[in-house]
Structure formats: C-alpha cells, structure tokens
Amino acid sequence: MSPARIAVIGTGTIGAQTLWQLARHGADVTGYELFSPGHSRGAAGGETRLFRHIDAEHLEYLPLTGRSDLLWRELEKESGRTLRNLTGALALGSTASPATRIALESAAVLGSRAEVLGREEAQRRFPAFRLHEDEVAILDKGAGIIFPERSVRTAADAALARGARILRECRVTAVDQVGDQVDVVTGEGRERYDRVIVAAGAWTATLLPDIAPYLATRRLLSSWYLPKAGHTLDGMLPYLRTEPDYSYGLPTADGLAMKLGVGFRDHLPVESPDTAPLRISDEDLAPVRAVARDLFPTLDDYPMRAQAYFEAYTHSRIEFLREHPGMPAVLVCAGFSGKGFKNAPVFGEMAARAVLGLPPASEGAAFVLDAAHPSR
Numbered sequence: 001m002s003p004a005r006i007a008v009i010g011t012g013t014i015g016a017q018t019l020w021q022l023a024r025h026g027a028d029v030t031g032y033e034l035f036s037p038g039h040s041r042g043a044a045g046g047e048t049r050l051f052r053h054i055d056a057e058h059l060e061y062l063p064l065t066g067r068s069d070l071l072w073r074e075l076e077k078e079s080g081r082t083l084r085n086l087t088g089a090l091a092l093g094s095t096a097s098p099a100t101r102i103a104l105e106s107a108a109v110l111g112s113r114a115e116v117l118g119r120e121e122a123q124r125r126f127p128a129f130r131l132h133e134d135e136v137a138i139l140d141k142g143a144g145i146i147f148p149e150r151s152v153r154t155a156a157d158a159a160l161a162r163g164a165r166i167l168r169e170c171r172v173t174a175v176d177q178v179g180d181q182v183d184v185v186t187g188e189g190r191e192r193y194d195r196v197i198v199a200a201g202a203w204t205a206t207l208l209p210d211i212a213p214y215l216a217t218r219r220l221l222s223s224w225y226l227p228k229a230g231h232t233l234d235g236m237l238p239y240l241r242t243e244p245d246y247s248y249g250l251p252t253a254d255g256l257a258m259k260l261g262v263g264f265r266d267h268l269p270v271e272s273p274d275t276a277p278l279r280i281s282d283e284d285l286a287p288v289r290a291v292a293r294d295l296f297p298t299l300d301d302y303p304m305r306a307q308a309y310f311e312a313y314t315h316s317r318i319e320f321l322r323e324h325p326g327m328p329a330v331l332v333c334a335g336f337s338g339k340g341f342k343n344a345p346v347f348g349e350m351a352a353r354a355v356l357g358l359p360p361a362s363e364g365a366a367f368v369l370d371a372a373h374p375s376r
C-alpha cells in the first residue's frame with residue numbers, strides 16, 4: 001500500500017521531478033521550497049544544461065539517460081512546453097585517457113546515434129574548436145541543451161496541475177522521524193507525513209548534518225564569452241572535454257555567446273549557499289579563461305558575464321539516493337555531482353517509486369540505488 005502523505009523538501013531540479021512523478025501516481029504530496037520553483041540560486045541556473053548520452057565515467061548510466069530522454073519527452077508533451085534543443089553535442093578527449101576509452105565504449109553502445117571523428121575530420125567539420133594533437137571527438141547526435149529554469153518550473157507546474165501542493169518561500173529547518181512518521185519543521189510549525197524525500201541540493205548538509213560526511217558542497221562558476229570581432233558562433237555545438245582539463249560549454253539559446261565551465265578541482269569548497277561568497281574574482285576566472293584561449297580560437301577570452309551556482313558532490317561522484325541512516329522514513333536524494341540535470345527525470349522517478357514501494361522502472365537503477373558511499 002502506498003504511504004498516505006508524502007513531503008518533498010526542495011522543489012529544485014530533482015525535487016520538482018519527484019513531485020511530478022508522485023502526482024502522476026495520484027499520491028498526496030506536498031513540496032517545500034526555500035525560494036520558488038525555477039529560481040537560479042541553487043544548482044539549476046544559467047539558462048542551459050547539457051543533455052548527453054555519451055558517458056565518460058560509467059556505462060551503467062546509458063539506460064538511465066535513455067529513460068530520462070523518454071521522460072523529458074513525456075513532460076514536454078504533458079506541459080506543451082519545449083524544454084530541450086537537441087542540436088547534437090561533442091565529447092572531446094585524449095585518446096590515451098581512461099575517460100575517453102569509456103566515452104568510446106558508450107559510442108559503440110549507441111551505434112548509429114554516435115559518430116567517432118579523428119582529429120583532422122573533427123577540425124574540418126567543427127573549426128570553432130581547436131583540438132590537441134592526440135584528441136578525438138565523438139558526435140553525440142541525440143544530445144543538446146536543456147533549459148533548466150523552465151524545466152524545473154514546468155515539472156513543478158505539472159505536479160500542481162495533478163493535485164500536488166507546493167509551499168513556496170518556505171524554509172524547512174528540521175526533519176524529525178517520530179515513530180514511523182516524520183515531522184517537517186518550518187517557521188510556521190510542524191506538519192506530520194508518512195514519508196519524506198529530501199532533495200535540498202547544496203543545502204542538504206545543513207538540513208541533514210548526518211549526511212554531511214558523504215558530501216562535498218561546492219560553488220561552481222559559469223561564464224559567458226562573445227566571439228572575437230568578425231566571428232560568429234555559427235557551427236558551435238555544446239561540448240564536454242574530459243582531458244587534459246575538464247571543461248564543458250553550451251551556446252546560449254540566442255546563439256550570441258558561449259557559456260563555459262570547468263571541473264571539480266576548480267570549484268570553491270563552501271559550507272552552504274547561504275554563507276558562500278558571491279563575488280567572483282579574476283583569480284576565480286583564470287582556469288576557465290585558459291580554456292577559452294586554448295580551445296576556442298574565435299572566442300574573446302574576457303567573459304561578458306559570470307555567475308555562481310551551488311552543487312553537492314559525493315566522493316564517488318555516484319548520486320546519493322538512499323534512506324537516511326538514522327531516519328528510515330526519510331529518503332535522501334543528494335550529491336548529483338555536477339551532472340544531475342540530464343537524468344533528473346529518472347532520478348525523480350526512482351525516488352517516487354521507492355517511497356511508493358514500487359520497483360524501479362529503469363534498467364541501471366540498481367547501479368545508483370545500491371552504490372556504496374564512502375564518507376570523508
């Protein structure tokens with residue numbers, strides 16, 4: 001039997017998808033949101049996220065991304081809103097690197113949906129990129145851009161349309177299991193639920209201190225670059241490069257600028273988004289400006305805009321989707337490790353099905369649900 005009342009704490013990327021999935025099952029569900037669905041003060045800002053099938057870490061993600069692809073389409077159909085622009089994307093990397101080996105194995109699994117290009121061929125077809133001598137490019141044909149703020153808002157709206165309740169501008173200050181049930185505490189008092197899902201992103205360690213050892217909370221920077229005089233962004237695709245330095249980029253929806261970001265090594269460790277510095281220094285931008293100079297001959301390397309976002313990483317980089325160690329009626333969904341957006345629908349579905357007592361609907365779910373999580 002499904003639990004009578006369910007709360008979802010955080011209606012950001014994962015929480016909004018979870019709420020939508022629960023509402024689709026007809027569950028009595030309430031979302032709590034510190035700001036409002038679709039805000040950009042957590043992990044889901046900056047107008048674009050990369051959707052890609054090619055994975056450079058674990059082949060087990062391929063069926064999960066395939067399921068997400070389907071769920072993104074279902075959400076677009078149900079809402080009547082366009083949430084993605086699947087232009088194709090490039091995965092770049094050195095032939096010598098283990099990450100590129102996994103990416104090439106992903107391409108083999110995808111078959112005709114991916115195309116492996118040697119350096120010369122890649123340079124000819126995508127002259128906006130300047131590849132290193134030992135690099136290959138994989139064209140991921142079903143990849144592209146997701147619109148994050150619109151997607152979060154759309155999933156939340158779809159949940160509301162199916163009867164969910166969302167309490168906006170409402171901070172949850174504690175989650176306490178009382179017997180078999182759980183109290184959600186806010187400034188307004190306590191409300192009791194049968195099951196609670198915490199999807200609080202970079203705020204998870206603050207709300208649930210027992211989970212803090214499993215997570216590393218980071219400030220991530222996005223910065224946007226205009227083309228040099230006489231150039232345009234024509235032919236520029238979203239990309240991910242794993243070696244020698246991790247970076248990724250996405251053209252803006254209007255095609256006027258390229259947004260760039262770098263990897264974990266260059267993200268500032270923070271306690272919480274509530275107290276993290278928002279000022280972005282020249283030193284902060286040095287690694288990403290080096291990427292702009294190295295990889296993009298036609299981009300101006302001085303950003304026209306830079307913005308900070310917040311994300312929680314696990315130490316293994318595999319998502320933390322499991323019961324709270326001291327509160328079995330609380331499911332924690334955290335640590336999406338810089339790559340949770342594309343698979344948000346499937347993670348939302350996994351969380352919803354777990355609390356409803358249903359088996360996962362996607363092949364590959366056990367890889368995430370059963371992952372061991374080292375604490376540090």
Ligand SMILES: Cc1cc2nc3c(=O)[nH]c(=O)nc-3n(C[C@H](O)[C@H](O)[C@H](O)COP(=O)(O)OP(=O)(O)OC[C@H]3O[C@@H](n4cnc5c(N)ncnc54)[C@H](O)[C@@H]3O)c2cc1C
Pocket residue numbers: 009010011012013014015032033034035041042043044046048049050051170171172173199200201202203204207220221222261309310311333334335336337338339340341342343
């Ligand atoms: C700059 C950047 C670039 C990225 N690029 C990509 C990409 O290209 N592709 C990709 O797949 N992934 C990408 N990611 C990762 C992806 O965006 C994240 O993994 C994902 O958004 C995390 O979702 P979340 O639900 O955990 O966090 P969030 O989306 O931040 O949601 C957490 C929500 O909880 C709310 N909340 C927190 N505490 C409370 C509380 N106490 N009470 C009530 N509400 C609360 C917050 O307000 C927020 O709305 C990127 C991340 C960043 C930061």
